[in-house]
Amino acid sequence: MSKMIAIHSFRGGTGKSNLTANLAVAIALQGHRVAVVDTDLQSPGIHALFNIDDTRKHQTLNDYLWNHSSISDAAWDCSSDLGIKGKGKVFLIPSSLNANEIARIDSEGYKVSLLNSGFRRLIQDLQLDYLFIDTHPGISRETLLSIAISDLVLVILRPDRQDFQGTAVTVDVARQLTVQNIMLVINKVPSKIDFCTLQQQVEKTYQVPVAGHLPLVEDMALLSSSGLFCLKYPTHPLTQGFNQMAANILNPQTYIAPILCS
Amino acid sequence: MATANASTLNWTVFMEVALKNLLLFLPTLQPSRKFITYSLEDTQAQLRAEIGDMKRELAALKQEKAALELLLLTTKTEANKRQIQEMPIAINLDKIAHQVAEITQTDYFQQLQAEVESLRNFHC
Numbered sequence: 001m002s003k004m005i006a007i008h009s010f011r012g013g014t015g016k017s018n019l020t021a022n023l024a025v026a027i028a029l030q031g032h033r034v035a036v037v038d039t040d041l042q043s044p045g046i047h048a049l050f051n052i053d054d055t056r057k058h059q060t061l062n063d064y065l066w067n068h069s070s071i072s073d074a075a076w077d078c079s080s081d082l083g084i085k086g087k088g089k090v091f092l093i094p095s096s097l098n099a100n101e102i103a104r105i106d107s108e109g110y111k112v113s114l115l116n117s118g119f120r121r122l123i124q125d126l127q128l129d130y131l132f133i134d135t136h137p138g139i140s141r142e143t144l145l146s147i148a149i150s151d152l153v154l155v156i157l158r159p160d161r162q163d164f165q166g167t168a169v170t171v172d173v174a175r176q177l178t179v180q181n182i183m184l185v186i187n188k189v190p191s192k193i194d195f196c197t198l199q200q201q202v203e204k205t206y207q208v209p210v211a212g213h214l215p216l217v218e219d220m221a222l223l224s225s226s227g228l229f230c231l232k233y234p235t236h237p238l239t240q241g242f243n244q245m246a247a248n249i250l251n252p253q254t255y256i257a258p259i260l261c262s
Numbered sequence: 263m264a265t266a267n268a269s270t271l272n273w274t275v276f277m278e279v280a281l282k283n284l285l286l287f288l289p290t291l292q293p294s295r296k297f298i299t300y301s302l303e304d305t306q307a308q309l310r311a312e313i314g315d316m317k318r319e320l321a322a323l324k325q326e327k328a329a330l331e332l333l334l335l336t337t338k339t340e341a342n343k344r345q346i347q348e349m350p351i352a353i354n355l356d357k358i359a360h361q362v363a364e365i366t367q368t369d370y371f372q373q374l375q376a377e378v379e380s381l382r383n384f385h386c
Contacts, residue, residue: 116381164352165357169358169361172358192347198348201350202351205351
């Protein structure tokens with residue numbers, strides 16, 4: 001049974017694309033077939049993490065939305081480039097980096113319902129186990145759709161006053177769309193913050209479980225979106241955090257809380 | 263030959279003078295002869311006493327080290343306690359209600375809300 005997972009944040013810069021890409025790869029490394037769709041058509045970015053700098057040589061999500069190609073033709077198999085062997089696969093469906101294409105999205109918009117049928121088609125054609133949707137920050141129509149149809153919604157936030165406010169909006173809207181599984185990920189937590197207390201406060205405030213908390217890591221900043229952290233630093237505590245979340249996604253019945261607070 | 267005889271004579275004179283001078287200091291060498299006369303029991307007792315002194319010194323050093331370690335640990339713990347911060351989550355409920363209403367009152371949202379079940383069960 002395939003699962004769709006939307007990863008969302010109310011504001012930009014939360015680390016959403018990094019979380020999406022690293023979780024997808026962590027799951028693929030466990031032998032699963034995974035695809036990542038970059039629905040951040042206005043400001044695409046996740047392609048860089050998969051070392052794709054030029055989308056002109058290949059189809060993109062934009063081509064599918066303008067009816068120039070099937071969505072499956074826009075899927076790039078990144079597995080061998082990432083060194084993923086065996087059954088596990090990672091596909092990326094990037095958004096176009098072409099300035100005219102981005103401007104067209106802004107000016108003309110597109111038929112959002114195409115995303116839903118496209119996601120289902122991808123799952124079927126690529127025989128996916130997991131489909132990750134990297135959403136546009138804020139609450140746009142495509143974000144609402146992605147949240148509504150996903151099996152799991154991960155909302156990522158930083159310990160930041162504006163993120164706290166925006167996350168409350170996202171959670172409230174998701175509840176009105178009767179989203180069943182919604183979890184929070186607290187990212188870029190400074191080491192001086194008491195993780196345990198923060199987690200308890202977040203869970204109490206939003207009445208939503210925390211799937212994971214990830215530390216503020218200088219190595220991630222130094223990587224400067226030029227690769228996948230979990231592959232470059234396989235034993236780093238941040239990678240362990242990604243792996244733990246991946247394990248919880250793969251086996252929700254044996255969910256391990258990120259912190260055991262007494 | 264004459265030079266060799268002179269050297270031999272000088273050497274004999276030198277040795278005589280040297281032995282006379284050396285014998286003057288013989289009494290001062292007596293303590294070492296006296297030490298040799300110590301019994302084995304005395305030597306063992308003296309060594310045991312020295313070991314006892316060293317043990318006491320080592321115990322004092324250990325105590326000093328332990329006290330320093332404890333001081334450092336306490337200082338570090340207190341520093342950590344001072345560093346760990348709590349981050350209060352302050353959210354404006356009125357503002358949230360307003361922002362949520364702006365989204366949920368749109369035609370798109372209400373249409374999506376009505377169709378969401380069928381969308382979830384959609385198969386291509």
